[in-house]
Amino acid sequence: MPENDANQGFLARWKALPVDSVPKTIFVAVALCFFCSMVVSAAAVSLRPVQEINKNRDKQINILQVAGRYEPGVNVAEAFAAFEPRVVDLRAGTFTDAFDAATFDDRAASADPELSDALDDDPAGIGRQGRYATIYLLRDEAGALDKVILPLYGYGLWSTLYGFIALEANGNDIYGLQFYDHAETPGLGAEVDNPRWRALWNGKKLRDDAGDLKITVAKGVPSAAMRDFHIDALAGATLTATGVDNLVRFWMGENGFAPFLENLKAGAL
Incomplete structure (x- = not known):
């Protein structure tokens, strides 16, 4: 019970703090940064296969260009074959x-x-x-x-x-x-x-x-x-x-x- 009383006391003190207080400002900033980092990390992982495909396609285009085999609109995969x-x-x-x-x-x-x-x-x-x-x-x-x-x-x-x-x-x-x-x-x-x-x-x-x-x-x-x-x-x-x-x-x-x-x-x- 003393632990519950301590938790309730903390929550009460937290709620009593003004919205623009330093502790609440820091908490919101940290929570926002954590959330954004999770979104960015998830996007990076999910887009990695697409990035690799684009990177490989760009490399193929450069090989086609240096060999004089590239034209706008050409099917890169077919030409590179x-x-x-x-x-x-x-x-x-x-x-x-x-x-x-x-x-x-x-x-x-x-x-x-x-x-x-x-x-x-x-x-x-x-x-x-x-x-x-x-x-x-x-x-x-x-x-x-x-x-x-x-x-x-x-x-x-x-x-x-x-x-x-x-x-x-x-x-x-x-x-x-x-x-x-x-x-x-x-x-x-x-x-x-x-x-x-x-x-x-x-x-x-x-x-x-x-x-x-x-x-x-x-x-x-x-x-x-x-x-x-x-x-x-x-x-x-x-x-x-x-x-x-x-x-x-x-x-x-x-x-x-x-x-x-x-x-x-x-x-x-």
Whole structure:
């Protein structure tokens, strides 16, 4: 009974407090915050599948765009079905069936110590590099290889830029480059999204006839010998342009997709 008396006493004192008293104000604020957090959490959980679907669709659109297969109104799922995803073992430069290419998560793998390595020489500023990556093959109507789409990423000025580079069947001629995720400065570094700048990559080459990696993002007029390998840097965005140069050269180099591209060119895949 003493406990009931204490409870009743507390309730009586609580009811006697003015509506705008400090204790009641704090109670209402805490209750409201708790309720709102529950609503937000429930919405986040319930919308996660939709977010994943939209994220996957956006990725597919970017692959279609960089390969020149996207048109407004196109059925994205049907158009993307023409691409064959494969997981590449970067060390060996060969395909691997150890993972399901349709579900393999490159980003998660790059953070997994069992599937990645810490980098000492890290020009792209990525910290760790996954040992495996998902690439996409596009074939023509006769079944011959038409294009290869490779993922790449690296640090710019403010963020990590994630994108794709599309190569012709010879593994050396660039069809296009496109980023789909970054947080660079609008009007400056974010001009990597500008169609006019992206168009500069079309027709450029990664390597010269001797097999040396030459592709370069830099300011100024290139020499005659470098015209096929030169991309004019973004005006006013030197650090972002340097980051793009570093990440492209890293992923197209020996520690990236070079072994795979060499095997592709030799017909060993």
